[in-house]
Amino acid sequence: MAHRLEMREMTKKYGDFTANDKVSITLGAGEVHAIVGENGAGKTTLMRMLYGMEQPTSGEIVLNGKPVAFRGPNDAIQHGIGMVHQHFMLFGEFSVAENIVIGYEPRKSGFFLRKDAAAKVRELSKQYRIPVNPQALVANCSIGEQQRVEILKVLYQGADIIVLDEPTAVLTPLEVKDLLQTIRNLAESGKSVILITHKLQEVMEVADRITVLRGGKVTGSVAKDQTNVDDLARLMVGRELQQLSERLPLDGKPLLQVENLTVRDKQSLLDQVSFTVHHGEIVGIAGVSGNGQSELLQAISGLRNIQDGTIRLSGVDVTNQSVAKVRETGLSHIPEDRYLWGTAKQESVEENALMGYQRKPAYYRRGVILRDAFRRVVQEWVNRFAIKTGSKQLNEQAGNLSGGNLQKLIVARELGHETPFLMAAEPTRGVDIGAMEYIHQALIEKRNSGDGILLVSSELSEIMALSDRILVMYKGRIAGELSRAEATEEKISVLMAGGSVHGSSQRAV
Amino acid sequence: AGGGNAPADNGQASGQAPAEQKEEPAVKKRIALVLPEKIGVNPFFQQMDDGAKKAAEELGAELKTIESTDYGAIEENLRVAVAEQYDLIITSSFESEDALKKVAAENPDRNFAIIDTVIDLPNVRSVTFREQEAAYLMGAAAGLATKTNKVGMVVAMDIPLLKKWTGGFSEGLKATNPNAEFIVNYVGSFTDPAKAKELALLQASQGADFINGAAAVGDLGVFEAAKEKGFYTAGQDVDRTVIDPEHIVLSQLKGTDAAAYETVKSFVEGTFQPGVVTYGLKEKGVGVTYITHDSATPLHAFIGQEVVDKVKAINEEIVAGTRKVPESF
Amino acid sequence: MEWLDWSLVSSTIRMVTPILLAALGGALCSRVGIFNVGLEGLVLVGAFAAIVGNHFTGSLFLAVLFAAAASVLFSLLFSYMTIGLKANEIVVGVAINFLALGLTTFALRAVFDVKGAFYDKDMAGLPRLEIPLIHDIPVLGEIVSGHSPLVYLAFLASILLYIFFYRTVTGFRVLAVGMNPVAARSLGLKTTRLQVMAILLCGVLCGVAGAQLSLGQVTMFTEGMTAGRGFIALVAMMMGQSHPLGILASSLLFGFMDALSIRLQGFSLPTQFTSMLPYVLTIVAMFFLKDKNGGASSNQQSAR
């Protein structure tokens, strides 16, 4: 079979830094090709070159036997290449149909035929079995639906090669299942798919071929049936994965006490939520995203006012206090959206790391921030978490870090506060398995040292691996609570879908 | 530049004209006219420049006109004029008062003149106008001429300076026609003929048949409104009736050009004296067309000879001092 | 109702026209993510060019065209500086205002050999259109009929612009560029071209606004005759959240408040206070519009 796409010896340099070093891959029609690798291995960079968003320093792209050069995404699209970006490229105030047809709008003498657009989208949606509501505003769509919009857009543009960059990182388990099914459907109908992901389980489920990148180089390219998760992990990380530390049995005093927490904004978002996190305990909150987790995080951290209820941290009433006050009382917080809440992209790594430390006595004297002392600390974090900062080191723009490395930076910053209580939302979203292991280890250690952690994650495996106790949220309420011992993926899933589980111990508060 | 001329200048300032006249033909007198703003929307400064230029040309002096971009630039320009050894430095207007006070006091051996306001310093000649007297005549004429008993005025801005115009006019109007209604509107800008026109149109719609323009360049808008709606109007400073004699029936005059001319002339001829010179109706430094000065256009029937005669009588009373026009309002 | 008669309403409509046109132009720019503070200058250039065009061609149609062309030329400069040379758009806007004032003043002297103002009483202004049937209806006729064609054009322009944004493909793409430039670029939309097009169209509207000022409302040119209308247009644009109909409403609102302040001049209140009124009332009006704020202005907040 002739290859539909060949990328030969692709190299990309940013200044002195080589992000891709003679990377070659091939892709056949109807093939699902997974690309895996550590954070910063160069996966996204490779795809950006394929999509014409970056010009390769050297290398060649051969499409259907003919060498091509793309000057921009437009060229790539014309050649049947479509890309669903790690961060969606959508227009929130436009409808689903408008977002899909943009650039190739059905038109009549200059007028935009919106009805035709909706009809075409409906048709496309049926053809590929990707359900969307053409009329809905994208801003009101769930993440999963937004992603389907992205995929439909690419299909609408006539792509034969579809690149998906970490498509599952932001999806709920159910949505992941649907997506993987969609990918299979697409492959069956003759499309080629390049899938970038950190979740090896998914890779094994859906890919035909797998290429592993490390440090910008290909370390292996294998067919699925000739490998397994552990081999892949070793290829990726370059070492064996370790087991998590043992969890010490602890019976701590209450640390965070939430009572009857109620948040309304036109409609009810949180309804009488009560729970407690103890010292030496990780409480996991599972749930399909959009069921009040975000509001809960914001309410506890002081970013959002609550209408009713109380929040006590280390015995101090922090209800409706400022973020600064809550943090002072003992909160650190890994935010759910690293780009929105967690960083200032144009600023340097160092400035991003400084957030929250600028008034701490250790780094602040006589009105001035003690930069040198602080820089040493950040350097230590970078070393400890193996954060790849690029050529400018701590002066590198945070926005230039790969997604996973940025996440590691945020985790390091928040752990560095050494507060008794940590709120960790999706702490490993988009990070590679090596780093995930490291972050999980760090969380367990924090727990073992007697601190309390509230873990919010849409990743069931993560919740199950880390939590001492699991709360499931559904429609702004705590739908059920399971102890570590009694929790199974099945039980949690039922609760997440709004069902009820017998025998769930109602140890509220 | 050296200060070698200073003693000679000093002598000249104290009025020893004959001695100095002898050496003069060799060196042209150098005169600077420092204007407090740009020559532009305000015809007043154009006139002053013209008058000074005319005198300089006729009498063989060198004249340099310096326009100031803003308030802060006036003092700077005066200082530079001093530094560049101009023999006489003329400036104008209230805006220049502070600057000239400072500069003239610091340079007691130099000659200065200021037009349109008074500065009481031994080396400054002040030339002022009593515009309110002319405005009074204008108001008197309007009061006599109006058929609707409604008279309007479109004024550039509500600032003290322009009260001489509105106040004088209103007094004159009251004097001849106590029942007349006086409508005043302010444009809020010196450079907005479009709004001035709309204001005039509004006043016309309220029944005014005579609308006096005192809106600087906005007057042109008032004239245009008059042409459209057929009411009568008047302009400022120079004889505006020539623009549209059908509708512009009067003009309030101000002899800035003459003041500048006279100042330059007296200096070149050596009769320049510090002190205050004021121009009013009596000195014919201000006036109104047909009443105190002739006009290039024939008298319009709306005003009519009868009104002109009555206002002429009022003029004479003011000149004679039997009728008093307030100094300020 | 003595102090709010119908001629005042009709006057308001005329007075508001240049502001409305310029604000619509500003909206086009703001919709592609460019905050254009050069409106004042663009209108001024248009006003001058209209008079020059009329003077030399004697054709009002050509005069308006000339006005539009001159403002477009300035817009071209604006777009080249901001997009081509990546200059700060606010600096360029302010400089354009300075440049327009200086050039028109200079050209006034160079072309007509006058300072301050050019007025020719024989020059014909734009005709007043008397709309056949409506003209005879008492109140409505007075308000609606008898304006210069550009007045009707301005109102039409806001509707056309609405259709452009929300019905045509190009308008749709313009909105996309302003909403999310990164995404628009990644889709291969010709962002630069769309931006330049919007800026040039803004030039056309500002040029027409100038023509209405110098040939519609009066028939003359005077230095700085825009007298701050460009900045009011900027406010109207922001208040109307760059939505054509919103701008129509906010311009009219401002116009009526201005008219009201004129009427209050007769009373004993100092003029400074009556002049303040439109601005104060506009701020008060913002209190009631507060729920819908954000959209257009939030991306301008970070203009830096």
Add this chain to the structure above:
Amino acid sequence: MVAVKELCKSLVQPLLAVIIGLLTGALVIAAVGESIIGTYQEMWKGAFGNFYFFSSTLARATPIMLIALGLALAFRAGVFNLGAEGQMVLGAISATLVAIYLPAPGIVKILAALVTGIVAGGLWSLMAGYMEAKFRIPLLISTLLLNYIAVLFASYLVSDPFQDKSGSAALAQTVMLEKGAWLPKLFAGMSVHSGFIIAIVAALLLFWVIRFTPFGYEVKMLGHNPFFAQYGGIHRIKVMLTGMFASGAFAGLAGTVEVLGAHYRFVDGALTVPNFAWTGLMATLLANSNPIGVIFTSILLAAFQTGAMGVERNTEVPLELASVIQAVLILFISARFSYSWWKQRKKKGGESHGVA
């Protein structure tokens, strides 16, 4: 080595810009048949020709610089304040009234006036900030509108209740301050006054605050990503309001020193006609909101103005043309000319409208 290279790179852009601006200006001058060299010479002389002219340039730069510094802080916090004019005027009138009517010795008057000017400008600006925080009235609109209100209000104060009724009473202005309340001139007979020193100190102070203090850090982060700042415990509203207050305070101070150091009374229009506010805004933007950069851009913009005045005084080039040249220069110094610009020029044609 790297630092030198960086420095050269950062200098290339403004230099190129000035050169291109001068060339364009030359075209304009040539078009009206004046001597290019002669005109530029006069321009240079008017701005920097001798110590007297240099000091005038510095005097003119003073209010521009102070306004620009205030705006720099606001912009860094991501707050767009277009209300410097109103804040300056209101600060100036309040300060003037205090300096006139406070029964106290001169130095106390000066200090009280400075404080009043700062507070009045700051509060006026704060009001806009408050309306944004509390009622979500966009700053861009409210600050622009508040300008008109402040200017008209000050005009009312000096044309009626506090007008100088002595003499002709023809101008809307307050009475003259007594000599003791004047800010001293730095050199006798020169226009630059101690307000310039205040401005320079303020610039250094602001630089220090932004660079080294937690507050400066917080302002910066708020400007880059308000969500991140809030998440990190920075009180968004508090910093925004502080930024607004400070920027208004600087503008108020600008008006105050201009009155106390140059005019010695509040004259209606004397602060608005020279366009200090817009010029200050440009100075900030050109300096990329860097306080040290602001010192230079303010002096540069002031030099354009004093230079244009020199051209007006000493050449036949009309004043209008001088202002055209000034505008052209400003236009071009804002452009980002760079190596890449040249490169882009060269390969133009091939690459037309790809991805920018």
